[in-house]
Amino acid sequence: MNYTLHQLKIFLEIAENKSVTKTAEKLFLTQPAVSIQLKNFQDQFSIPLTEIIGRRLFVTDFGMEIAEAAQKIIDEVDTINYKTLAYQGKLSGKLRISVASTGKYVMPYLLSKFMAEYDGVDLIMDVTNKTKVIRSMELNNVDFALVSVLPKKLDVFSIELMLNHLFLVGSKKIKVKKTSVEKIFFEKLPLIYREEGSATRDSMEQFVSKNNYQVRKKMELTSNEAVKQAVIAGLGFSIMPLIGIRNELQNRELDIIPAKGLPLITKWQLIWLKSKKLSPCAVAYLEFLKENKIALINEHFAWINEYTS
Structure with a gap:
């Protein structure tokens, strides 16, 4: 056996992500580099660590046991490094x-x-x-x-x-009156929501419920970036945290739309x-x-x- 710490770290990421592509992105490596290290690591074992079924990568039971052992090795190496720094008087x-x-x-x-x-x-x-x-x-x-x-x-x-300020925002491509949006107009807006479990989603639903709005149409996307891009593209409107749309406001891709009861503040x-x-x-x-x-x-x-x- 002549595996390296680098190979152990790469295999740990593969075991977690079940993907060479995602592993490469997370470790800032190229896909071929990850594939080569995985092959070199696999060559040291007579039992498969991974298998490809269809186009998906799966980690075998043996592979999962190796991943658990690799995690322990990496943890011990980290402990050695931290103890060394501690003896040097450094926070670690x-x-x-x-x-x-x-x-x-x-x-x-x-x-x-x-x-x-x-x-x-x-x-x-x-x-x-x-x-x-x-x-x-x-x-x-x-x-x-x-x-x-x-x-x-x-x-x-x-x-x-x-403070976290949440505003109603829309694309510059869609013209909206600058006066405060009233109930009848708000209910015509196609609204884009975050996924269940999101605090932004909770705040948006509470606002809609508190004002007794009847939402005409809604879409659900699983990240703030996805919602932002959908709004920019003109798919709909959303209530979004100001902190995440600074560049889009400055680049005139998004507009803040005045609406009664907004911004929400957490x-x-x-x-x-x-x-x-x-x-x-x-x-x-x-x-x-x-x-x-x-x-x-x-x-x-x-x-x-x-x-x-």
Whole structure:
């Protein structure tokens, strides 16, 4: 056996993604490079690790056992690296954060300076919908979560970061009167929704229900980017977080449409379980955030005032 750590990491991603293409994208490699490493790794075993059925890749039972062993090896290597840094007096370890999908426009700006300052810390950030974010906290898989609505069933601490404004938006291709949209007009708009489990979806449904609107037609898409592109293309209108449409507004691809009761306002908050024993990395990040959040928000998000003041 002469496999490398690089091969182990690639095979772990393949076992998780069940796809050479997705693995290549995640690891910033070419597909041929991933395929070659998978072949070289497979050549060291007489039992198949993967199989192709139809056009889909599946990991065999033996492959899954190898993936579990590979994960343990990678974890031990990480431990060695972290202990080495610790003996050198450097903060080290993993910082795990789960982020509600639209939060991807916020969280990186609150992390970049910290990660630059503590280069011994590895970041694992999962971007998904609200339901899965809360689930990851329930399973104690993360240190923190970024949400716009506090979970009702979890006992958490929280730090308020910034307001989240949600506006009715439409394509520049569709002409809409600049006066406030009235009920009769709103109900004629084809509305595009996020998927079930999305906090943006929940806010939009609550707004429609509160105003007793009868939605004429609705579509459902599974990401903020997909909704944004559909609105730009003129497929319909949607209530979207301002934080995710800055470029499209400035490029005059989207228009904010005034409507009674809008914008909806929630708060981006970083949360963690009260029962959680935070790692040194997590404690350091909390201290960093408390000291720097105002300056970082002013630096990166002052543009929001142009649309909300």
